[in-house]
Amino acid sequence: MNRIIKIILTDILKNKIVVVYTIVLSLLSWSAFGLEDNSAKGLLTILNVILFTVPLVSILFTTIYLYNSSEFIELLLSQPIKRNKIWQSLFFGLSASMVFAFFIGAGIPLLVNAPNAVGLMMILVGCLISVVFIALAFLCSIVTRDKAKGIGIAIMTWLYFALIFDGLVLFLLFQLSEYPIEKAMVAVTALSPIDLARIQILLHLDVSAMMGYTGAIFKDFFGTTVGLFASFGLLLLWIVIPFYLSLRKFIRKDL
Amino acid sequence: MNRLCLLFLFVVATFQAQVLEVGTNKPFKTIKLALKASKAGDTVIVHKGLYKEGNIRIDKKIVFLGKDFPVIDGQKKTEVLSIHADSVVVKGFKVINSGYAALDDPCGIKVYNKSFVLIEGNQLDDNFFGIYIQNGRNCIVKNNTIIAYGKEEQQIGNGIHAWKSNDLQIIGNTIRGHRDGIYLEFVHDSVIWRNIATNNIRYGLHFMFSSNDSYITNIFRNNGAGVAVMFSKKVTMINNYFDENWGASSYGLLLKEISDSYIHSNHFKNNTSGIYMEGTNRIKIEKNSLQGNGWAMKIQASCMDNEIVNNNFQGNTFDMGTNGSLVLNTFNNNYWDKYEGYDINRDGLGDVSYHPLSLFAVLVEKNPSAMLLFRSFMITLLDKSEKVLPSITPDNFVDKAPLMKPLKL
Amino acid sequence: MIEIKNLNKKFGKLNVLSDVSLTCKKGECIALIGPNGCGKTTLIKTILGMVLPDDGAIKFNKRSIVKEYLYRSTIGYMPQIGRYPDTMTIGGVVEMIKAIRNSNQELDEELWHSFDLDTMADKQMRTLSGGTTQKVSATLAFLFNPDVLILDEPTAGLDPLASEILKDKIIKEKEKGKLILITSHLLSELDDLVTEIIFMQEGKVHFHKKVADLKSETNETKISKAIASILKQKQ
Numbered sequence A: 001m002n003r004i005i006k007i008i009l010t011d012i013l014k015n016k017i018v019v020v021y022t023i024v025l026s027l028l029s030w031s032a033f034g035l036e037d038n039s040a041k042g043l044l045t046i047l048n049v050i051l052f053t054v055p056l057v058s059i060l061f062t063t064i065y066l067y068n069s070s071e072f073i074e075l076l077l078s079q080p081i082k083r084n085k086i087w088q089s090l091f092f093g094l095s096a097s098m099v100f101a102f103f104i105g106a107g108i109p110l111l112v113n114a115p116n117a118v119g120l121m122m123i124l125v126g127c128l129i130s131v132v133f134i135a136l137a138f139l140c141s142i143v144t145r146d147k148a149k150g151i152g153i154a155i156m157t158w159l160y161f162a163l164i165f166d167g168l169v170l171f172l173l174f175q176l177s178e179y180p181i182e183k184a185m186v187a188v189t190a191l192s193p194i195d196l197a198r199i200q201i202l203l204h205l206d207v208s209a210m211m212g213y214t215g216a217i218f219k220d221f222f223g224t225t226v227g228l229f230a231s232f233g234l235l236l237l238w239i240v241i242p243f244y245l246s247l248r249k250f251i252r253k254d255l
Numbered sequence B: 001m002n003r004l005c006l007l008f009l010f011v012v013a014t015f016q017a018q019v020l021e022v023g024t025n026k027p028f029k030t031i032k033l034a035l036k037a038s039k040a041g042d043t044v045i046v047h048k049g050l051y052k053e054g055n056i057r058i059d060k061k062i063v064f065l066g067k068d069f070p071v072i073d074g075q076k077k078t079e080v081l082s083i084h085a086d087s088v089v090v091k092g093f094k095v096i097n098s099g100y101a102a103l104d105d106p107c108g109i110k111v112y113n114k115s116f117v118l119i120e121g122n123q124l125d126d127n128f129f130g131i132y133i134q135n136g137r138n139c140i141v142k143n144n145t146i147i148a149y150g151k152e153e154q155q156i157g158n159g160i161h162a163w164k165s166n167d168l169q170i171i172g173n174t175i176r177g178h179r180d181g182i183y184l185e186f187v188h189d190s191v192i193w194r195n196i197a198t199n200n201i202r203y204g205l206h207f208m209f210s211s212n213d214s215y216i217t218n219i220f221r222n223n224g225a226g227v228a229v230m231f232s233k234k235v236t237m238i239n240n241y242f243d244e245n246w247g248a249s250s251y252g253l254l255l256k257e258i259s260d261s262y263i264h265s266n267h268f269k270n271n272t273s274g275i276y277m278e279g280t281n282r283i284k285i286e287k288n289s290l291q292g293n294g295w296a297m298k299i300q301a302s303c304m305d306n307e308i309v310n311n312n313f314q315g316n317t318f319d320m321g322t323n324g325s326l327v328l329n330t331f332n333n334n335y336w337d338k339y340e341g342y343d344i345n346r347d348g349l350g351d352v353s354y355h356p357l358s359l360f361a362v363l364v365e366k367n368p369s370a371m372l373l374f375r376s377f378m379i380t381l382l383d384k385s386e387k388v389l390p391s392i393t394p395d396n397f398v399d400k401a402p403l404m405k406p407l408k409l
Numbered sequence C: 001m002i003e004i005k006n007l008n009k010k011f012g013k014l015n016v017l018s019d020v021s022l023t024c025k026k027g028e029c030i031a032l033i034g035p036n037g038c039g040k041t042t043l044i045k046t047i048l049g050m051v052l053p054d055d056g057a058i059k060f061n062k063r064s065i066v067k068e069y070l071y072r073s074t075i076g077y078m079p080q081i082g083r084y085p086d087t088m089t090i091g092g093v094v095e096m097i098k099a100i101r102n103s104n105q106e107l108d109e110e111l112w113h114s115f116d117l118d119t120m121a122d123k124q125m126r127t128l129s130g131g132t133t134q135k136v137s138a139t140l141a142f143l144f145n146p147d148v149l150i151l152d153e154p155t156a157g158l159d160p161l162a163s164e165i166l167k168d169k170i171i172k173e174k175e176k177g178k179l180i181l182i183t184s185h186l187l188s189e190l191d192d193l194v195t196e197i198i199f200m201q202e203g204k205v206h207f208h209k210k211v212a213d214l215k216s217e218t219n220e221t222k223i224s225k226a227i228a229s230i231l232k233q234k235q
Helices: A002-014 A016-035 A038-068 A070-077 A083-113 A115-141 A147-175 A182-189 A193-205 A215-222 A225-251 B002-016 B031-037 B359-366 B370-373 B377-387 C040-048 C070-074 C090-103 C112-115 C130-142 C160-175 C212-219 C223-234
Strands: B020-023 B043-046 B056-058 B063-066 B071-073 B080-084 B089-091 B094-096 B107-112 B118-120 B124-125 B129-134 B140-142 B143-148 B160-166 B169-171 B174-176 B182-189 B190-194 B197-198 B205-206 B211-216 B219-221 B225-238 B241-243 B251-259 B262-263 B268-269 B273-281 B284-286 B290-291 B295-299 B307-309 B312-314 B318-321 B330-332 C002-011 C014-024 C031-034 C057-059 C075-078 C149-151 C180-185 C197-201 C206-211
Touching: A002 A016, A002 A038, A002 A083, A002 C090, A016 A038, A016 A083, A038 A070, A038 A083, A038 A115, A038 A193, A038 B377, A070 A083, A070 C090, A083 A115, A083 A225, A115 A147, A115 A225, A147 A182, A147 A193, A147 B370, A147 B377, A182 A193, A182 B370, A193 A215, A193 A225, A215 A225, B020 B031, B020 B318, B031 B043, B031 B056, B056 B377, B094 B107, B143 B225, B182 B211, B182 C130, B197 B205, B205 B219, B219 B225, B225 B241, B318 B359, B359 B370, C002 C040, C014 C040, C014 C206, C031 C040, C040 C057, C040 C075, C040 C149, C040 C180, C070 C075, C075 C130, C090 C130, C112 C130, C112 C160, C130 C149, C149 C160, C160 C180, C197 C212, C197 C223, C206 C212, C212 C223
Parallel strands: B020 B043, B043 B063, B056 B080, B063 B089, B071 B094, B080 B107, B089 B118, B094 B124, B107 B129, B118 B140, B124 B143, B129 B160, B140 B169, B143 B174, B160 B182, B169 B190, B174 B197, B182 B205, B190 B211, B197 B219, B205 B225, B211 B225, B219 B241, B225 B251, B225 B262, B241 B268, B251 B273, B262 B284, B268 B290, B273 B295, B284 B307, B290 B312, B295 B318, B307 B330, C031 C180, C031 C197, C075 C149, C149 C180
Antiparallel strands: C002 C014, C002 C057, C197 C206
């Protein structure tokens, strides 16, 4: 398995997109900290990168990469290698390179400019979000053989979690504003990995505001150790479940 | 000649005034005996030791001094020290364990209807009320440390409590763990200076029905709320620190039904709401620094003719919050770190006006649960479009000439 | 060596393999023939585990191949259309496969040299012609001295010279007693190669005969003629 991961990693590195992604991330991060006079604004820029750019690049790059490696996968399948090993190696290879890119691009500027709880939380959450959207990309690309369709599904998935889901939540909030729905809303956030990530960062970034009103309810849940582990557990589930489903499908797929 | 006069006075004074000493090896074994023997103008010195004598009543004009902090213990049964005379000095005691009662508010030290009482340098520990000035004039409460361990608002009194008093000086006290750090009701022409109120259950400092008071250079940290000024007028607030007052109904400074006041060079840092204003009129808020608050200011629609000038708004989650669309207050020349305008003529003022009320702040006011969506991509998008084309937020909620650079405060 | 029993496979509604049963033994050189879309490639892919049958069983060396993968180390497979990662070089592909196999057995690099691949080892796969790609596929199939060779249309796209080289190589391996499975449309090419013929039509095995039997039954000397006459008899 290690040999295959090594081959995949060198192949991804040769693919210049990851290098470009790393450079763009680091340009964004360094300039965010360099241009603004206070680090809070730089953190906000990186927060938007984590909630917007990282998911998009992770899901798109992975989906396209998987479609482009169909030959490679076929070649490997005629070799004495277990099927799930091939799929897992692809997953580990892609995850490792995207996490590495995020860490070099955004993580190091964060460590230098905001070496505190917010910074560390952002790095951790950014890495997790990268892997979550890689796992989702695995699921998207196994659903259909058609590359164009697969990429379409990937973009829709991203759009759903980045934008539409929050729109639905806002709509629900105002439709059901008569009812005590705060606690239910905490549960609803579990349905979107981006929201889970955002709230964890928010609790550190906007700590004063989160202490007020319903913020306190979220703080009471997500801010405790139990809540922290729960939301990281949920993020891990967002990695494990899509990948496991895709793996099951891949094992049964005819190539 | 002068010298002779002084000497004469001194001799007279020493002849008339006695010093009565209390302690295990001293003429008086108990405080009560010494007080009984004393006359007006005497000094009673209490030496180190533990005195459990129930309620101690001082009804003569004496100087009551503690040496090496003798402990006067109320054993959780009675009020500890009751002062029923003018010009009494109480200094250097450790007063502990006053009784607890809902009706007659037993205190560590209480002044009943008297003037010119000086309470200085005492340590009060675990009393129901700390120091209570009832109907006092020209009393001074200075450099006392007042600590209690209250858990619930109903089960603990205030650190320093003043009722129906004038011309008080409350200076340099440290108050922890009471209901309100300092509570003033019907108190006029008084000054509160250099006190530190932390971790009190309700407010650090609380005004009710008071006027012409000033509080200057105090620190209010981590209380239920920093300072509440209610139903009062002409209160001057200068150079105070309002820090880390966190909670659902927690404010750095709560202004309710107050008018004609002045708020200058205060520091509001990391509070859920920096300043909350309700029914507030004709107040000038000037040169304050509001930093890292959830809401820097919440101005309810019931406020009018307030002026918010030359303040720094930095790193707040929301600069403003409000509950209505009516705006009768003016904002001028403040620095807002969220301002993205430009200054072509280089006069230090932005050429585009700034709307400090964001759409999302309005949404959250209407539906607090929406806070859950804060900083999501969609909300950012909504906020940006609202900034370009205001439709929901009131368009006269505006600083027409915001500062380009923060003021040095 | 390979036993196939009652194999069925559907792609959607299309019956690609229906009730296929076959036995292939060591030392045989089998031609798998039939019209386009008769299921040859699917059958091969099922043997390799790339396509999973709906039901039926495949045994390789008397062991079921379900969830097995190690048996593939004794199979050399040359696909009909070899697809390789675009950006890799010829040398890179071969090195990669070597790295994946990580076997310490002696490599059979005869084709690598006789196809002159060593002179263009650093060409990228996407720049190659179909023929050259086939040469790479062939080289990889023979590289690890496998006991079984599965060649899907091996000579399609190859120039006559390369075609001859490959044929010679196949004969050589056959003489070593290996099982060789070839699919081809060009029946004329198979004359001097194969010992058995499997004829498939619409997902079914039409017949499975030794070449000698076939020729004697039909009194023909060429395979193509023999098959043509069998097909005529059936009609």
